[in-house]
């Protein structure tokens with residue numbers, strides 16, 4: 001038995017089978033019947049698509065997870081690789097501009113990115129530099145999420161990191177988060193009202209803060225309930241929930257232009273925020289809507305290893 005009931009959803013054969021079952025076509029938006037969220041099949045670089053889904057709503061917190069494993073030519077064609085990264089930055093400039101027009105005057109902006117260690121670590125450094133163009137976005141933190149499993153060779157360090165950049169516009173909400181990791185070390189002595197105290201006595205929590213290196217979040221794999229077979233770029237729910245709890249209040253609007261498996265949507269639903277999200281691909285918009293419906297019906301956050309598209313036989317004629 002395969003570990004997951006469906007292969008990667010960027011497989012053309014699978015997509016052809018699923019497309020007839022997608023309720024949204026490009027340019028369309030699903031308005032949640034419970035009147036909370038909006039989910040679309042839209043393009044992040046299109047100004048009119050973004051205006052269509054915003055429809056007067058402003059976003060308090062963006063959690064953006066654009067594609068970043070783009071092909072950059074091959075090692076013999078430096079020029080091609082330069083053109084490709086230029087294109088990537090042009091793409092990024094368009095969707096970041098569209099995000100800014102939807103942001104409240106005091107709002108938070110997070111973006112997940114990658115650094116290709118075989119190709120000069122692109123696009124992370126180029127992205128960080130180009131973000132300086134936006135005077136109204138202030139750089140705040142560079143977070144690394146540590147994966148438990150990684151890829152690597154005997155001749156290099158194992159790659160276990162995912163990068164998350166944090167920016168703010170104006171002076172938005174931020175509430176310190178804590179992990180589930182107990183504080184075990186006493187220290188940081190300070191005298192308060194004549195009494196010598198340690199960090200345990202003074203602390204607001206008996207667990208530690210995550211800081212900007214997140215070590216305590218399990219990456220998604222097929223044994224976890226939240227796993228979505230076929231979704232090849234799913235972020236752990238716990239990481240998105242940490243961002244939402246820290247950087248928004250109940251009732252706030254959370255935006256995500258790259259929905260994929262709908263992790264931001266599910267996290268927003270669980271935490272009482274309203275989500276405005278879309279994906280360019282109808283298959284992923286459909287998957288996101290189904291994930292929300294399933295969560296409301298069963299309380300389950302994913303399909304684990306089951307097929308989210310039971311109408312099709314994914315393994316036939318592959």
Ligand SMILES: C[S@@+](CC[C@H](N)C(=O)[O-])C[C@H]1O[C@@H](n2cnc3c(N)ncnc32)[C@H](O)[C@@H]1O
Pocket residue numbers: 042043044045065066067068231233234235236257258259260261262263264278279280281284
């Ligand atoms: C890295 S994944 C996002 C993963 C997501 N955070 C999750 O946890 O499931 C990127 C997604 O962006 C979508 N995408 C790519 N280009 C896009 C565009 N121009 N506009 C909107 N979505 C796009 C892809 O179809 C893909 O599903």
